[in-house]
Amino acid sequence: MSDEFNKNQFHPESLMMSYGYKPEWSEGALKCPIFQTSTFVFKTAEEGKAFFEVAYGLREKRVDEKSGLIYSRLNNPDLEILENRLCLWDKADACAVFESGMSAITTVFLEFLKPGDVILYSMPLYGGTEHFLLHFLPKMGIRPIGFKPGMSYEEMSQLCRDQEVSDKVAMIFVETPANPTNTLVDLDECKKLADSLSDKDKKVMLAVDNTYMGPLWQHPLAHGADLVLYSATKYIGGHSDLIAGAVLGSHELMLRVKTLRTFLGNMAGPWTGWLLMRSLETLKVRMEQQTANAEKVAAFLNQHPKVRKVYYLGLLTPENPQYRIYQKQYLSPGAMLSFDIEGEESGAFRFLNNLSLIRLAVSLGGTESLAEHPASMTHAGIAPDHRLEMGISDSLVRISVGIENVEDLIKDISRALAI
Ligand SMILES: *Cc1c(COP(=O)(O)O)cnc(C)c1O
DSSP states (O other), rough: OOOOHHHHHSSSHHHHHTOOOOOOOOOSSSSSSHHHHHHHHOOEEEEHHHHHHTTSSSSSOOOOOOOOBBTTTOHHHHHHHHHHHHHHHTTOEEEEEEHHHHHHHHHHHHHOOOOOOOOEEEEEEEEEHIIIIIIGGGGTOOEEEEEEETTHHHHHHHHHHHTTOOEEEEEEEEESSTTTTTTOOOOOHHHHHHHHHHHHBBBBBEEOOOOTOOTTTOGGGGOOOOEEEEEEETTTTTTTSOEEEEEEOOOOHHHHHHHHHHHHTTOOOOOHHHHHHHHHHHHHHHHHHHHHHHHHHHHHHTTTEEEEEEEEEEEETTTSSSHHHHHOSSSSOOOOEEEEEEEEHHHHHHHHHSSSSSSOOOOOOOSSSSEOOOOTTTTTTHHHHHHHHHOTTTTEEEEEOOOOOOOHHHHHHHHHHHH
16 A cells, blocks of 8 residues: 555544655665765666755655655755654645754744744743844844743734834744743734734744643644744653754745755754654553553642642643633643642752752753753743743742652652641
8 A cells, every 4th residue: 555545544643654665775774774975876877866956955856756765964864754754643735854943943043033023922932942133133133032831912912013113023933832831822822913914025924832741631732823833852762861843834835945954054964864753653651651650640749738839731620711722722631730839849859859850950851850940941941020020939849740659759759748
């Protein structure tokens, strides 16, 4: 059966083991090998010429003509097969894999922004992304303007008018749920804003960093986003043993992303590509177990006397205005949670120092549970008053819930809270 047929017949989790790879390419090997090679041999000079014509855009690709393998900075089977598999979760036309989430994000900024442009972004953003927005892009003459997650289309439009930038916005960049408080941004409102700021000569792009929820349970492209980005280091990699990133979108936009990637040379290597294919086979079972565990951990924390408030999507109630966004945008509450503990920083540190199964580390989405203190660690770069405004107080602890036995997780948390 053809891959096109399979793609429409089966669920992504059923295709992660085989899609896009043919055993006859590799002596019948069931699994895709690691193509650890820098360059590829052309059968004839004519074939080499044809491959370059397509790669350099000298002519259109003929129908059913495949991109020929040339050189591993342009393409490599481990990356191409991985990219085709990643497309299935988000129902994207095309994907590009990068050597880190940051290289995926910065390549998108460099390709789609130019001097004089404004980029609107939801607050708070991942620290590395915010640093690049606030400290690098202004040197290129690009102005970043942040907006608060709860803002409606009308409020965001007003913000643009107040700042006199309605005709300069080139991109809206969103992270939802926001890290570490799980505050939601309504993508439909952002899309409405992007459309209202676009005209026939200029399309305002909506780009969504979907790392925090992962590719299973939020599909930004279906809400009108132009691009969806990931740190594949997190859920997609899922084992805390590699760094990688990905961008997905239409053929037209991804051609631009891939072209800049070719010239920046920040694609992932074949070994990382192969590891990510192995990770994708278990993405759904890992994330389902992580979420089932997170729901129980959140319920335990929610009734604990030393816990003031738990921030977990599974605990949202219909009275909360965020509930409506949750209902239309998410298929699951996911496995990231945070909570305010009694005792401010020293209470939080006492808890973190007394965990024994759960490790004290930043990063998220891996098979093991990790806990950290956002105010002094992942979000230490944000000005204190601004941090508080976003709900990131000294009492806040973040947990990325893993696949361990959930009773063991609760035992560990319960002991650390008792000290
Ligand atoms: C980790 C992370 C990044 C950066 O990804 P790297 O793979 O570390 O470069 C970007 N965005 C979010 C939301 C992240 O969690």
